Structures are given as structure tokens and as C-alpha cells.
Amino acid sequence: MNSSLKQISLNLILIILAFSIQTCVFPLIPFLSAYPNLMLILIFSFGFIRGSASGMTYGLVAGLLMDLSSGGALGFYTLFFIWMGYVNGIGTKYYYEDYITLPLALSAANELAYNLYLYVFGFLLRGRLSFGYYLINNILPETIFTVVTTLAVYRVFLFISRKMEEIGKRRDTTIV
């Protein structure tokens, strides 16, 4: 009981930390023209490492956080993120411990899908048609930053995930 509470709070802290860094710290760095999407990396990594159910839960919590702090309609980000967590969870089958190529490819694919989602519902529906321009000036820079950050952060998340699994296992043994 105690250790599962510990796991939940650890996960929550991780999400809030990622969110705060993304909204408060990155905008302060003046030479960044785009910044990496940490929330996205967090959700898809945990989905990919731990499976659909965890990915979806992560997506749900992170999405709600973003929805409630963005001031838009509730559910806009949540809808995308639960699907992202779920779909990346399917990839768990192909998951090897120290294998970085697939996470990088996933990171790029997720980032593109996410930006496409924002473009279609935030811009295309209001008649902004020049997708090519947005692709070059908004989507690609952010994707590149995100992929590079994934390279650095993915192993940290992997480490945290393993630690959390250990906490979970310790609980099982103490019960038995």
C-alpha cells in the first residue's frame, strides 16, 4: 500500500516537473527558437517502456494538467495524449532495454502527429492553409529539438522506470 502510494506520487511529481520545466524554464532560454516537448517524451516513453495501460494513465493525467492550465476546452489535449499513450504501448512488444533507435523514431512520429493534430484543429479549421510554411517554421524545429532531447532524456526515464519497478517488486516480496 505504502509503496504503491510512493509510486503514484513519484509519477505525479515527474509529470508536474516536466510540465513546469517546459512552461517556465524553456521560454527563459533566449537562444532557443523552439523548445522540446518534454510532456510528449514523458508520455510516449512510459507508454513504450511499460505498456498501453500505463501509457494511457500517463496521457490522461498529463493531458488533464495541460487542458486545465491552457484555458481551452477540457479534453482537447487529453484526447490526443491517451491515444498516444495507448498506441505507443502497443510497441512494448519490440522493446529492448538499451535500444535507442526505435524510441527516437517513435519520438519523431509522435511529435509530427501531435503537431498535425494542433495544426488541424487550431489552424486549418480557421482557414490557415499554408501547411508548408508551418511545417518548416514550427513543426520541424520542434521535432528536431524533441528528438535530440529524447536521446538525452530517454535513458533517465528508463532508469526511473526500473527503479519504480523495483519498488513494486519489493512490495510483492514483503507481502509474500
Place this chain on the structure above:
Amino acid sequence: MKNTRYVLFGLSVLCVCMIGITTLNSGLLNPLRDAVGYVLVPIQSGINRAGSGIYNEVRNLGTMKKAQKENEALKARVDELTEENTRLRSEQQELERLRELYELDSQYMQYNKVGARIIAKDTGSWFSVFRIDKGSDDGIMENMNVIAGGGLVGIVTDVGANYATVRSIIDDSSRVSAMAQQSGDTCMVSGDLKLFNEGRLKLGYMEKDDDIKDGDMIVTSNISEKFLPGLLIGYATDITVDYNDNLTKSGYVIPAARFDRLQEVLVITDLKNAGPEFNEQ
């Protein structure tokens, strides 16, 4: 595995329903938003304060030399400006006298303002929305105008107990009813993600005969629904007669506020519909 799929579809349907409901009535969310705000805002303002402290420290070291040189230049400039100021002050007195003569209300620039610090920005580059550390507890209300550096920055779109969300005028969906200060001809200033990368806003809805020229001051108009009249937006540039109908003109506005360096803003606590005269409540 089956179960997760059911949960996924259930949540998706729920999300779509919530998007529908909250688009129609966003007031439903206020208690939830407040709750999230109580947790998040202290963290965000803490990180922001620490982050900008470090950043400023680093920048200070780098700019010390430049600052010394600048200091000398500025001292000379201060003398110049003091002289100019005395001249302007006497002119101001003359203006006031003339205004009294004409019984004109000097209604501009008398708005009540509250200072606020920007603590967070949007998660990506698509929307130009930011969050400030003052909310309904400090008297902030929806539709209040936000200014900084002498120019209009945006409008409060959403208020929590201890934070408020501001949509800047450079946001792609922002439209501000404006006019040229000299001629009073109305126009529309709209944000455009594409143009903002070039540091501009779009200026449209002008008749061909309107007297708006390059370099004119563009201010918020008297007929705007949410923006107080007479707030400086920026300066007109590249105004051309539209090629396709030859009846309208369009151009660009260079905003007066520096959006890339915003840290503190002023929220004008007078609301347009109340008017500056009725601010006692």
C-alpha cells in the same frame, strides 16, 4: 488488453463530450482550474523566479562592460531628455489648459493598473498564450487589457483564483479593432503566426480612401468591444492598396511591445463596458 481498449474508447468518448460541453460553457471548469492553479502556480512562480534569477545573473556578468559604456551614453541622453522634458511639461500644461477650454475629458492614460509577472508560457510554439501570477484574488477579471513597454500586449481570457491566462495580440486567433491615431479611421489588427516570425501583425479592413500612412500610430479604437480606447498597438508599415478589388487597403503593424522579452506586464483593471468614469466599484 481487451480492458484497456474499452477504457480507451470510454475515455475518448468522454473527452469528446467534455470538449463539446466546455466549449459551450467554460464556467463549469473554474473550480477544477482553481484547484490545479493552487498546486501549480506556486511551483511555476518558484521555478520562474529561480530561473530568471540565474539567467539575469549570467546575463549581468556578460553585459557589465557594455553597460558601462552605455551608462556614459545614457548620461548624456538624460541631460538631453531633462531639457526636453521641461519643454514638454510646459507644453503639457498648455495642453491641459486648452483641454479645459474645450471641455475635453482627458480620458486616456488614466486607467488603473496592476503589475503582474509572467510565470509560464504555452507548451509549444503554436499559440501565444501566457500565464501571470495574479488572479481573481487580486481583482483580475476576464477581458481586462494587458499592456507592457507602452504597448498593448493582450487580453485576459481566463481567470483562476491566483493566476490568469492572457492571450497576446500576436496569437494567430487574436483580432483587435483599431484606428489610426491621427485620422481616426478604423482598421483591424490581427495576429498571424506566420507574420509574427517576421515581427509584424496584420493590418486590414481599411478603405482605399482612409488616411492611414506608413509610420502612423495604430491605437485601439473607440468602437472595440473589449479593448479600451487609445492604447498604443504599434506603427503601421507597408500599406498598399489591395490589388484584387482596388477598394481596400492592407498593411502591417510593428508592435510597440517587445514580445520576445516580456517578463512583467501591467493589467488594466478598468473594463471597457464599465468605462473609465465608473471605476469606483
